[in-house]
Amino acid sequence: MKVALIQHPYCGNKAETIHKTVEMIEKTSAELVVLQELHQNEYFCQSEDTRFFDYAEDYQNDIAFWAKISAQENIVLVTSLFEKRTDGIYHNTAYVFDHGMLAGKYRKMHIPDDPGYYEKFYFTPGDTGFDPIDTSVGRLGVLVCWDQWYPEAARIMALKGAEILIYPTAIGYLECPKERHDTLCEKENTPREKQKMLDAWMGIQRGHAIANGLPVVTVNRVGSEKDPSGMREGIRFWGNSFVFGAQGEYLAQAGNEEEILEVEIDIHAGKEIRKIWPFLRDRRIDAYACIQKRFCDD
DSSP states (O other): OEEEEEEOOOOSSHHHHHHHHHHHHTTOOOSEEEEOTTTTSOOGGGSOOGGGGGGGTTHHHHHHHHHHHHHHHTOEEEOOEEEEEETTEEEEEEEEEETTEEEEEEEOOOOOEETTEEGGGTOOOOOSOSOOEEETTEEEEEOOGGGGGOHHHHHHHHHTTOSEEEEEEOOEEEEOOSSSOOHHHHHHTSHHHHHHHHHHHHHHHHHHHHHHTOOEEEEEOEEEEEOTTSSSOEEEEEOOOEEEOTTSOEEEEOOSSSEEEEEEOOTTHHHHHHHHSOTTTTOOGGGOGGGGSSSOOO
């Protein structure tokens, strides 16, 4: 199966950004196309501002639009939208379309609250569970960004029969202010520290591939985006969208610029790998009760 990862920057407004996304989709011949996290707008979670809730007002129209694109291009399309459930309840939601039909959705379960990533202000934690979405190209284990750091999420998707793990993502380096000296920011943004962050991000997800015998597809945005509050310089998204195979083998990696990353994936490779690495068979489910606690101190 050919998969296309669509990696690009925010283009200044929703209309231009969507135009860019569609233009890139039209250039690929992939059967499965995956878009980055919150791909219609800037990454607005850099600050806490109620005006950004207005972005979710058109989400029903957004669903209809991306369903149309999926139908026109004859693809399975993984999108990432700002969902308004009702006033005061919003979700960071991945919608999956299969040749124009809504195959399913996943509401982001793990919600971060870090400098520059104030998502708890905007998003209610998901309640869809870790359920794979059945499509014409296979059973997709769709998760979103911060979920990528949690092996439990990947494992449950695998235990429920996912054939591939997919992560739309928005992650990068916090940029240091140019007009003033910020020792902490500068310490955390040395070339060495940046490489450590990037390696950790890729490493945890490579581990998900190995531990579960599943390919992993991760799509990240690129470009520098200003903090709308003016409290910080902003974020430079590091791109580096990638694909690992079901044994953790490196298949493809993008750079830090706009790119369509296409790769052939054997979605059934895990069946043979699990015969020689039967990690699921040897799990000691009788001894894992502690995992359901916040911390095992009693």
